[in-house]
Amino acid sequence: MDTQLLISGVIFGLSLGSIFFLLAIGLSLCFGLMRIISLDQLLYYSVGAYLTYSICTVTGNAWIGVLGGMAVAGIVSFAVERFVFLRIYERDITFTMVASFGILFAGIGVIKYIWGLAPRPVPIPIEVQVSILGTEIPVYRLIVVAISLLVYGGIWLFLNRTITGKAIRAGIEDIDHVEGLGINVYRLFTVTFIIAGTLSGLAGGLHAPLIMVDPVMGLEVLPFVFMVVIIGGLGSIKGTLVSAFLVGQVISIGSLIYAPLAQMAPFAIMLLILLIKPTGLYGSKLLKR
Amino acid sequence: MMNIFRWWWGILLMFLFLGVLRIFLPLPFMNEILIFSIYTMGCNFLLGRVGFISFGQPAYLAVGAYGTAFYLYYFGTNPYIGILLGILAGLVVSAAIGPLFVRLRSDYFALVNLALAVIVFYLMEKVLAGITHGDNGLWFLTRMSNTPVLNLGNHSDFFIFVFILAMALWAFYKYLDDSIYGACCLATKINEDKLKFLGYDSFNIRWQAFIIANTTTALAGALYAVYFGFVSPDFTSPSRAADPVVVTILGGVGTLYGPIVGAIAYTGMKDLISGYIANWELVIGLLLVIIMLAGEKGIWGTLEPLLAKIIFRKRTVSGFSTNGDKNL
Numbered sequence: 001m002d003t004q005l006l007i008s009g010v011i012f013g014l015s016l017g018s019i020f021f022l023l024a025i026g027l028s029l030c031f032g033l034m035r036i037i038s039l040d041q042l043l044y045y046s047v048g049a050y051l052t053y054s055i056c057t058v059t060g061n062a063w064i065g066v067l068g069g070m071a072v073a074g075i076v077s078f079a080v081e082r083f084v085f086l087r088i089y090e091r092d093i094t095f096t097m098v099a100s101f102g103i104l105f106a107g108i109g110v111i112k113y114i115w116g117l118a119p120r121p122v123p124i125p126i127e128v129q130v131s132i133l134g135t136e137i138p139v140y141r142l143i144v145v146a147i148s149l150l151v152y153g154g155i156w157l158f159l160n161r162t163i164t165g166k167a168i169r170a171g172i173e174d175i176d177h178v179e180g181l182g183i184n185v186y187r188l189f190t191v192t193f194i195i196a197g198t199l200s201g202l203a204g205g206l207h208a209p210l211i212m213v214d215p216v217m218g219l220e221v222l223p224f225v226f227m228v229v230i231i232g233g234l235g236s237i238k239g240t241l242v243s244a245f246l247v248g249q250v251i252s253i254g255s256l257i258y259a260p261l262a263q264m265a266p267f268a269i270m271l272l273i274l275l276i277k278p279t280g281l282y283g284s285k286l287l288k289r
Numbered sequence: 290m291m292n293i294f295r296w297w298w299g300i301l302l303m304f305l306f307l308g309v310l311r312i313f314l315p316l317p318f319m320n321e322i323l324i325f326s327i328y329t330m331g332c333n334f335l336l337g338r339v340g341f342i343s344f345g346q347p348a349y350l351a352v353g354a355y356g357t358a359f360y361l362y363y364f365g366t367n368p369y370i371g372i373l374l375g376i377l378a379g380l381v382v383s384a385a386i387g388p389l390f391v392r393l394r395s396d397y398f399a400l401v402n403l404a405l406a407v408i409v410f411y412l413m414e415k416v417l418a419g420i421t422h423g424d425n426g427l428w429f430l431t432r433m434s435n436t437p438v439l440n441l442g443n444h445s446d447f448f449i450f451v452f453i454l455a456m457a458l459w460a461f462y463k464y465l466d467d468s469i470y471g472a473c474c475l476a477t478k479i480n481e482d483k484l485k486f487l488g489y490d491s492f493n494i495r496w497q498a499f500i501i502a503n504t505t506t507a508l509a510g511a512l513y514a515v516y517f518g519f520v521s522p523d524f525t526s527p528s529r530a531a532d533p534v535v536v537t538i539l540g541g542v543g544t545l546y547g548p549i550v551g552a553i554a555y556t557g558m559k560d561l562i563s564g565y566i567a568n569w570e571l572v573i574g575l576l577l578v579i580i581m582l583a584g585e586k587g588i589w590g591t592l593e594p595l596l597a598k599i600i601f602r603k604r605t606v607s608g609f610s611t612n613g614d615k616n617l
Contacts, residue, residue: 037396087582093396094342095581098538101531102577109571223407223530230400264411267404274401278393 007135009252015141015210017248018148022203023221024228024240025155026196032172032235033192034089036096040080041200042218042225043107044073048204049213050111053120062125066205070198077197081190089189104218111215119212144206151199152241159237168192172235224251227270232280239282300459303546307452316444318560320516323451326552327458328509329540331502332533334462337543338471339498340478342395345402346533348409349503351525353379353510355413355421358520362427366434368441372511379507383500391495406525414522421522430518441515451512455549458505463545465501474498506533539580541587550589 023045030038048069055065080103088096126143129136159165168188171178179185204217211217228247232239247266255262273281311319328350335341356378357371365371386405393401413421421427430442439446465471473494476484481491514520523529532555540551555573562572580587 084578084582094336094534094538094542097342098535099578099581101535102574102581104574105570106572106574106578109574113571223403226400226403230397234396259415264408264416267407270404271401271408274393274397275389278397 003133004135005256006253007133008137009256010249011132011137011141011145013249013252014245015144015248016251017245018145019203019207019210020221020225020228020247021148021241021244022151022199022206023225024232024244025151025237026200027225028229028232028235028237028240029168029192029196031229033168033175034085034189035093036085036089037093037100038085038193038196039097039100039222040077040103040107041196042222043104044077044197044200045204045207045221046107046111046213046215046218047076048073048201049122049208049217050115050120050204051201052205052208053122053213054115056122062122062205062209065122065208066202069205070201073201073204074194074198077200078190078194080197081193085189085193086186089186108215108218115215117215119214121212122208124209140209144210147202147206151202152237155195155237164188164191224266227266230280231270231273233282234280236280236282239280243281296463297460299545300456300463303459303549304452304456307549311448316448318556320444320448320451322549322552322556323448323455324509324512324516325536325556326549327451327455327512328506329533329536329548329552330458330462331505331509333537333540333542333544333548334465334498334505335502336534336537337547338466338474338478339495339502340395341391341495341499342399342534343402344399344530344534345404345406346503346506347525347530348402348406349379349383349506350510350513351406351409351413351522352382353507354514354520354524355510356507357511357514358427358429359420361429361432361514366432367436368433368515369436371433372508372515375511375514376504376508379504379510380500383503383507384496387496387499388492391492391499403530406530410522410525413525421520424521426519426521426523428519433515433518442518444516447516454508454512458508459545466545470494470497535577537587539577539587541590541593544587544589544593546593547587547589550592551587554588 023041026041026044027038030036030041048066051069051072052062052065055068056062059065084099084103085096088099124138124140126138126140128139130139130142131137157165159169167178167183168191171185171188175185178188224247228240228244231247232241232243246269250266250269251262254265307319307323328346331349332343332346335343353375357368357375360374361368361371390398390401414423433442435442439450441447441450465474473484473489476489477491477494477498484491484494510524513524536551536555537547538551539554540547540549558573558576566572583591
């Protein structure tokens, strides 16, 4: 394979992996802490992307759009958490999953109602290209990778240096003890859910210029995001980062070798990893509940 | 005699109801409901009895559908043999991958199955495109020969065939529920350690349940193939992966009539609402959320105690018959 193709493939994989990471981190936190499978993160992803499109067409600046998308995604996730999830946290995991699937579906309906069915293009905010080892690389993709690494750093600091973050980490290990210490776990849940929703909105906003924005974009990335969460190990942030970049690379390099491999190979890898190590790469053994 | 009647009457009543519906509702809708409920039954058995939630049911559906389609497109013309081969394909595939899958925990099981569905999808769409004709699919509607007694090419005959088949399956699942094996399945869901302690092999029980459920799903796939006379990779598209799970929970997990009630409700809502409003997703999504908020028992799980109260004037002990597990 020629080097230029390989380098652009690696960069493409990195940027794809960054988007997956931003999306999967929300799912992973929600599963780890609240024991819910929150399919509606994909809705906040679409909301973020659509608002980026709308604000970008009005103001002409995609970055404001991304910020707006994040804000609205955060607000929507807060509302959903208050009205739906707060009532069903206690239930079995399958029920929260179906409820979140319902929210995702309803949200797609709303999006179709507001923005219509047609896919929308979002202009790339930075058209500049840099040359790395003789290969032209779009700067925007590098920025996406940088942002996701910044988010990883931020999340790491938040979880390890603030008291709320420490409580969340403790909650992932053993929620009953945290509650026993007198911490209001439902407030933790709300905070986590809003963080997750905002990050999903960020993922949507950043992904929007790279793809066409259409109503079912959430359903299209759904299997991949799930896969990232599972490979990394549920509830592990570091595992999510590693597996997101792994999956991104597998998709991107795989498509260079043989096109159908792009979609199939990650799932084959997930199958293998799960059969060898059923908890995922960094899954904690404590999570047996 | 009386006991036999009592065992059958629930099923007969349900199917009498369906037969009456046939007069009022259009034929394609009824066929869709029946096939969909067979599809859901497998998922219902896995989820309600064994405690496995599976997002990969489309994979097994596609196995059945393609098993039938390959025969009808390349080799023979008899749809009955095609359906039999579809079932056989489902049986072989689920028996082969069962031992790998049933070791996993429920949430991982769901996602490994999803992975399988995606793999089957791309296998059919791209990798095996030479045989499956990729997205164009296999068309064999005109290749199917007319069969005596029930001509499956004819939609009203097909309805009768599926009707009888669905009824037989119901009787089979009801029989399973009543048998010791059914109790063992439920025990693997509720308390696996105790089941092992009692000397049963939980791995074998799960494996068998996995085979039974997925063969049922493959049968639904085979029926879809014969009904449409057409098979494409869309059968196993990952975006439809949640359908059977949603319908199962909508109808009521683990209840005997849940699948058919859920199938009627889901297909009906989809058809009815999409006739009036363009974006039916909104309504279905909201309804799902409302049903989930109202209770975790689903439509039939909520209705059953009420019906029992009205029909038998019996008072059900609260919290006892919630899951339709009266027989156990």
